[in-house]
Amino acid sequence: MVDVPVDGWSADSFRGGQLMIAAPHESEPTYLMRGTRSTGHRFQVPLNHANPDGESITVFAREYSSTEHSDDEAARLPWLLFLQGGPGGRGSRVTQLAGWMKAAAREFRILMLDQRGTGLSTPADERTLPAKGTSAQQAEYLRHFRADSIVADAEAIRAALGADPWTVFGQSFGGFCALTYLSFAPEGMACALITGGLAPLSGPPERVYRHTFGRVAARNAEYFDTYPEDRTVLTRIARHLEEVDERLPTGERLTARRFQLVGSYLGGNARVDGLHYLLEDAFIATEAGERLSPVFLDQVQALVSRRSNPLYAVLHESIYCQGEASQWAAWRVLQEFPQFLPEAAEPLLIGEMVYPWYFDEDPALVPLRETAQQLASISNWGPLYDPAQLARNTVPAAAAVYSNDIYVDRDLSLETAAAVKGLHVWETADFHHDGIHDDGETIFNRLLALAHGR
DSSP states (O other): OOOOEETTEEHHHHHTTSSOSOOOEEEEEEEEETTEEEEEEEEEEESSTTOTTSOEEEEEEEEEEETTSOHHHHHHSOEEEEEOSTTTOOOOOOSSOOHHHHHHTTTOEEEEEEOTBSTTSSBOSTTTGGGGOSHHHHHHHHGGGSHHHHHHHHHHHHHHHTOOSEEEEEETHHHHHHHHHHHHOGGGEEEEEEESOOOOSSSOHHHHHHHHHHHHHHHHHHHHHHOHHHHHHHHHHHHHHHHSOOBOTTSSBOOHHHHGGGGGGGGOTTTTHHHHHHHHTSEEEETTEEEEOHHHHHHHHHHHOOTTOHHHHHHGGGGGOSSSOOSSHHHHHHTTOGGGSTTSSSOOOOOSOOOTTHHHHOTTTGGGHHHHHHHHHOOOOOOSOOHHHHHTOOSOEEEEEETTOSSSOHHHHHHHHHTSTTEEEEEESSOOTTHHHHHHHHHHHHHHHHHTTO
16 A cells, blocks of 8 residues: 555555554443434544644544344344444444344444544534634644545544444535545455545536536436426525525525525435425415415425534535645536526426525525635645545445436446456445435445445
């Protein structure tokens, strides 16, 4: 493995033991619920793994196993680390094993990570970040919240648990992290499974958005072919919001461009039809004329606010950056796709792109405006992947690539897959980005079999 620096630490740091020092660790009580055994774990890890004596943070993870295994049997099962999508999303909270977790629990103990800054890990949000100082100091703090640091956390946690190399299952951004893991710490992995998460290994973020804007436009067309009446309703809502002051439950005005964020519905099989139900509730008649209904505004609030995961917006473009600044790449590329502008004759809904004006209109993001600008200006990001190591990969690996994924482009995914030695690819048009929520058991079982040549 070559010695590739990753924001202050290097691949050789793992082999030298600098990052395999077991994180101080406390376990919480075990609870039983509906055939599920659940135990929380808290680990103390360095904020900056290159400076283990500096500031530390807590990373929380929850262990799940099936009560079909006795306590002793469960304790002997190999570990599976799940890395969720994001950035900025906490691990799933489940009360019973279903879907991919039901399948995995037959032969694994599952460790569900609250990636640093999320869930019960040390929080990083609009309330806690000001304690770090100026916007520049906050941005410097957040430099350590990308995939490289998440992988270093995972290795410190694995050492604390005394675990053998484990299976890593990464969904979406979690798949990006799995590629970073394969690049810099493959010795810690027994197997890699990736769903909707093969990141481009090189190139500026603009390259990503030029692909995904096209995918989102096609998904809009597919949706309006299914529900042609919704094309009229959506345009009507956009024009209404330009003329009428409509307020979200949190008090701020809903603009047409922020309303376009409900396009997040388009990212899945399991929820796309929910967009139709959202739009049918849009208008009601009042004494003041036609207005948007409280039911509609309440649902839109949940879709367009980043209060529960501000890191998603703050860090989003940085997950693609290696040696260059993002400088609001999606916002710049948007100008090449005028059909997504709110003033278009028939504006389209957008996907996961993040624009600078989010930090003016979302109350949860307003306090982080200058911090986000600082992050968008950083040009000396370290590499997230080691193409040479990936080209000689020996870790069994398999990935699901969704043909019409609007978040992680199919063409870029296949390009990356071809660069990872031994990676088995299952491309399918049967699922969208939320495939593991649609039929996770089938997807997990198929990938596990592919990875192991079954």
